[in-house]
Amino acid sequence: MSYLEYNVKRVPTGLSKVLYVNWALVILLTAVASVGFLQLYSVAGGNFERWAEPQMQRFGLALTVMFIIGFTPLWFWRSMSALGYSVSVILLLGVEFFGSVGMGAQRWLEIGPIRLQPSEMTKITVIMAMAAYYDWLDIRRVSHPLWVALAVVLIMVPAFLVLKQPDLGTALLIVGGGGMVMFFAGVSLWYFGAVIAAGVGLVAAVFASRGTSWQLLRDYQFRRIDAFLDPSLDPLGTSYHINQAMIALGSGGWAGRGFMQGTQSRLNFLPEKHTDFIFNTLAEEFGFIGGVFLLTLYIGILVTCVIAAMQSKNRYASLLILGIAGNFFLYFAVNMAMVMGLAPVVGVPLPLVSYGGSAMLMILIGFGLVQSACIHRPRERT
Template sequence: MLQSSLNSQLSFFQKLRNLDYILIMCILLLGFISSLSMYSTDGGEFLFHTKSHILKFLIFFPMMILLSFFNIKFWHFFSYIFYLIILISLVWASMYGVKASGSQRWINLYFINLQPSELMKVAIIACLAKYYHRIQLNKINSLQGILISCVILILPVMIVISQPDLGTAILIALSGLVVVWLAGLNIKYFIYSFITLLISLPFAIAFLKPYQKTRVLTFLDPDRDPLGAGYQIIQSKIAIGSGGLTGKGFLKGTQSYLEFLPEKHTDFIYTLFAEEHGLIGALFLLLIYVIIIYRVIRVGYISKSYFAKLFCYGYGSAIFFYVVVNMAMVLGLLPIVGSPLPIMSYGGSSMLATMIGFGIVMSAKIHHKQLIA
């Protein structure tokens, strides 16, 4: 108890000293690189996307630092409320939200179009981390434990699928599942559900929307319809492949400059980067993400509280999923599902969610000795 009282009374400078500076450097570097990439997608001019992206970064990065000064106890306390607020706004967005390109997933907050499903990616980790923090080990594999965690997991996923937004739903599900796995759910349940999934897959496909079915088929054979659904995959592969070892040079990516590349601001920003900077650039960017993931997990490792540990492990794995799903998609290894690359991709909600996640991680770092009852 002495320790905890000590930790709860960290002075401002102690907190400042406890920040993970390598992580901060990496995030700043990503912010810088993403701003340059955005500048390139705007055709080498200082236009809307670039300005907006830089502005968002300049708002959300200090916000992240600010959030990290909150004690990790606060986050533990706040987790369920956070989850519930986001869940309610998900339902709100699905019913009254802003419609765009066939799906209804945004809430108009006047200064920003908020996408609650992005925030849910972080909220579900926090929620599950608190849940597992509070129950006994022997309850984890009990029927009650499994049922509650399933409800926490399935509820937001179903709502997001119905928006429809398959990509985000998958990422929410993966983020949640990895926490459930880390908490120690018996591996047999994973095997059972995996087999169930395989069996039900043909039926699930029958329920997919036509455009989603096309995406899956197109992924299996991109040349099926090179000017239609396969276009994005083919053009993305051409862009990355033509980058070669050293790339075509900053602002010289012909594939994106001449608008062969779709969604270059958002989901395909890595393609643009790999085209302009080649394998060297692509690996460098990948390395930054690897460092970030490593630092986040390391924070978890040194954390004394179970909540902080599980959250950091979960969030580190979630970032890994975001990065892998996005890269595998633009490299033609996965079907096209909308999934942004954290911080690199244009999009306020995504950056906000990512920064909140980092904020909690940073708070865990500062208060890593803090115990939570």
């Protein structure tokens, strides 16, 4: 590397940053959110004020937050990683002792007028912390058992606190997000193989334990699993929701029943139609085409992120972008698998589409970090 070459590249500053915003990502995110607005308008029976309008306001706000984070230099966020992680863990401990339980068992912390949901924020801070950890760690020690163990502890502490809330969905997303950063950082594949093997073993043990004295799950949890495996067993009980969701999805057919014509959602047969099961309303009204279209938008976001990560020569930036993208993938993959009957019902919303401000804000904060990494990539002078 020559002196000349060193001088040619520089990080954009001031207003020129606007030029380097990853606009493709902004457009894709807005497109996904717009699908959400459309469906929220539809499931409210043509009522704009009920869900669509507040959702649009939140999206506008969250987008602004994304840009503010994006225009803030990446080094700042890198230096904030350890602090953010610590604050998250402290807040999680805080809700453990002082939090209040709201709908859906997620814990909130009320500090004056602000309602904080530390578990949401932890998804991001864990990824930031892991990216910083592997940026700091000598690349040759990545697979050293000690350093792997330290990473696992860093992930498991907040994940365990979230699980205790209890919020299985978010805990899985935290573990998944952190685990993916470890994977991208180059931790030996053997570790992952071992974890998968252990997971399979655990599932087998859970099933083997049923009805014995060392039963690992409560009866109602087993029943949920049964309902997932065979929803027709108990059509009006545990399986009612998933059955109705499948009917909504399946009845959409190739091109759907038409905008605002979905009977399952319009007549309230579909549970949680504006939150967790909003994908089914889309699939009912726009059919296979609509479903694949949304999935394509999501994949577009992933591809944009992967390209951005490849372009970046900064290890922290790459790991951060891939971690955020991986977290986003887990979000929509778990939700879609759930609403299609491929996974048990865990309360994971469809990112940017389901009604709800907290999750949307956290996702766009994550993409704000991605934008920051994109904008502050050293570029050749033009």
